[in-house]
Amino acid sequence: MTDSGHWLALAVALAIGAVIGLERGWQRREVTEGGRVAGLRTFTLIGFAGGITGVIGERVGPVLVPVALAAVAGLLIIGYRRRLRDDEDRGITTEVAALVTFLLGALATLEAPLLAMAGGVITAAILGFKPRLHALLRRVDATELRAILQLALITAVIIPLLPDQGYGPWGTLNPRTLWIMVVLISAIGFFGHFAVRLGGPRRGILFTGLFAGLASSTALTLTLSRAARGQREYQPLFAAAVVMASTAMFPRILVLVGAIQPSLLPGLYVPVAIITVVGATATLVLAFGARSGGEGATGTPMAKPFELQTALRFALLLAVVMMAGEALRRYAGDAGVYLLSLVSGMTDVDAITLSLSRMASSGLSATVAQQGIIIAAMANTAVKLGLAVGIARGRMGWLVGAGLGSVIAAGAIWTGVTIWQ
Structure with missing residues (x-):
C-alpha cells in the first residue's frame, strides 16, 4: 500500500472508532466523567490503534495484529473488573464493541477500507437498536x-x-x-x-x-x-x-x-x-x-x-x-x-x-x-x-x-x- 493509501486507511480507522464511540458515548452520556470504560475518545483511539497496527503489521508480520488485540483485550478486562465494583451492570457489550472496533481499524489497512467502514456502520447500528432488538426478542x-x-x-x-x-x-x-x-x-x-x-x-x-x-x-x-x-x-x-x-x-x-x-x-x-x-x-x-x-x-x-x-x-x-x-x-x-x-x-x-x-x-x-x-x-x-x-x-x-x-x-x-x- 502506498503512503497515500495508508493515510486513507488510517482516516477510515479513525472514522470507524468515532462512529462506534459516538453511539457508545451517547448511550452512557449520563455517567460521570471517568465512569465509563470507553467513550467517544477511547473508541476513536482504539480504531486508530487498529489502523496503526495494520500498517506496522505489513512490515513486521501479521502476528502483530493478534498480539495487539490481546493487549487491548487485557486493558478492557481490567476496566471491566473495576466497573463491576461500582456498577451492577454485568453486560460486556461495550468491551466486545471495542474489540470489534480494533479489528475493523486493522481491516481498513488491509486493502479493504470500504468493507471496514461498512462494518463500522453496521456495528453502530446494532448497538443503537438495542431497545428495538430487545422488544423483538420479547415478541418472538x-x-x-x-x-x-x-x-x-x-x-x-x-x-x-x-x-x-x-x-x-x-x-x-x-x-x-x-x-x-x-x-x-x-x-x-x-x-x-x-x-x-x-x-x-x-x-x-x-x-x-x-x-x-x-x-x-x-x-x-x-x-x-x-x-x-x-x-x-x-x-x-x-x-x-x-x-x-x-x-x-x-x-x-x-x-x-x-x-x-x-x-x-x-x-x-x-x-x-x-x-x-x-x-x-x-x-x-x-x-x-x-x-x-x-x-x-x-x-x-x-x-x-x-x-x-x-x-x-x-x-x-x-x-x-x-x-x-x-x-x-x-x-x-x-x-x-x-x-x-x-x-x-x-x-x-x-x-x-x-x-x-x-x-x-x-x-x-x-x-x-x-x-x-x-x-x-x-x-x-x-x-x-x-x-x-x-x-x-x-x-x-x-x-x-x-x-x-x-x-x-x-x-x-x-x-x-x-x-x-
Missing part, C-alpha cells in the same frame, strides 16, 4: 425462534454443500438451484407470517404479495394456495396478493432486460405497461372486494412461520416440470424461440429473459426476443393460475382465475397482434 415465541434457526440452517449450511451442476435426464436437475427454490418458498412464508403479525391480516398479506413479486411470485402462489385450503375466510385476500405478486413480475422483467440489452426496452414498454395496468386493476378490484376479508375468522392467516414440507413438494413439482419441458423441447425438434420461451417460462421467467436478451445482442431479431419474453411471462402466469385453481380450489381459485385470466388475455392479444403483423 418458541415456534418463531425455531423457524428462524431452521431457515438459517437450510440457507447458510445446506446450500454451500450442494453441487452446482446438472444431474438426471439431459442434466436438467441442479440440486443447488432446486434447493434455492426451497429456501425461497420457506422465506416467503416466513416473511408473510411476520408481516401479518406486524401489519394485521389485510396489510400483511398484501405487503407480502407485493414484495414476493420481486423474488418469486410462483413460490408465493404455492404458499398462499396451500394456506387457503385451511383458511377459506382469507381466500379473497390471498387471491389479491397472488395477482399483485404476478403483476409485479412484469416491471421486474424490464429491469432484467435493461441490465443486459437496453435496446430491447422500447418494444417492451407498451406490452408490459398494458399488462401491468390490467393486473394492477384486477388487484385493486380483488383487494377492494376483500376489504372485509377475515371478519369472523377464527384463525390467523399464515400462522405457521416455517413449512419445509410445502417447499419440498414444490421443489419436486419444479423438477418434474423442468424435465418435462426439456423433453418437449428436445423431442419436438426445438421448434424455435417461441416454443423455447413457452416451455422455459413454465418454470422460470428470469432465465429465459436473460437468455433472449443475450441472444438479441448476437443476431436474434429484437422483435422475436421481445415476443419470446412476453410469451414466457404469460406461460409462467398460466402456471400460477393452475397452481391456485388446483391447490387452493374454492373461491380463491375462481378469483385468481379471473384476475390472472385478464392478465393472460391482455398478453395474448398483444402477442397475437404483433406476430401476425
